[in-house]
Amino acid sequence: TTIAEAVHKHPDTSIMINFASFRSVFETVEETLQFSHQIKTVAIIAEGVPESQTRLIIKHAAEKGVGIVGPATVGGIKPGCFRIGNTGGMLDNIIMSKLYRAGSVAYVSKSGGMSNELNNIVSRNSNGVYEGVAIGGDRYPGSLFLDHLLRYNDNPEVKMMVLLGEVGGIDE
Numbered sequence: 001t002t003i004a005e006a007v008h009k010h011p012d013t014s015i016m017i018n019f020a021s022f023r024s025v026f027e028t029v030e031e032t033l034q035f036s037h038q039i040k041t042v043a044i045i046a047e048g049v050p051e052s053q054t055r056l057i058i059k060h061a062a063e064k065g066v067g068i069v070g071p072a073t074v075g076g077i078k079p080g081c082f083r084i085g086n087t088g089g090m091l092d093n094i095i096m097s098k099l100y101r102a103g104s105v106a107y108v109s110k111s112g113g114m115s116n117e118l119n120n121i122v123s124r125n126s127n128g129v130y131e132g133v134a135i136g137g138d139r140y141p142g143s144l145f146l147d148h149l150l151r152y153n154d155n156p157e158v159k160m161m162v163l164l165g166e167v168g169g170i171d172e
Contacts, residue, residue, distance in 0.1 A: 007035045018044045039066060041068075041069065042142075043075050045071075058142050073133075074116075075133075076132060079103065079130070093116060103123070106129075107161070107163070109134045109135070110135055110141075110165055
């Protein structure tokens with residue numbers, strides 16, 4: 001199935017999760033951007049996407065009004081609604097972290113592994129996660145901490161925002 005066929009068969013789809021390897025991410029995202037009238041967010045799971053290609057993807061996506069999560073992301077989660085990528089881990093961790101129902105804490109993280117730990121911490125110390133996203137650990141993320149924090153800030157269902165950065169990061 002091509003991206004064009006998938007977009008045609010699923011007209012309600014607005015998110016594309018790209019599990020392609022770093023070798024073919026650029027081509028598949030560029031092809032996806034041709035359908036920016038429908039696809040509004042692309043999550044890039046692959047690590048090691050060449051920086052020059054990542055910068056072009058970010059530029060082209062911005063020109064088309066498409067949001068990018070990643071590269072090098074585990075994805076994101078909105079409990080009770082959807083999961084992008086591998087966020088939340090295995091089913092036992094999803095249940096333990098109560099990621100099957102929405103809470104009121106929204107977070108953004110650079111690290112996918114630490115996002116899963118943050119899910120556990122939030123679930124044990126609050127009413128749970130409202131939404132969480134790992135922006136990815138590569139040098140040029142497709143979205144910034146601030147992009148997500150501003151979005152959360154405008155949402156009345158979010159009562160607490162958490163930013164989980166990395167020591168030495170420049171965006172923290």
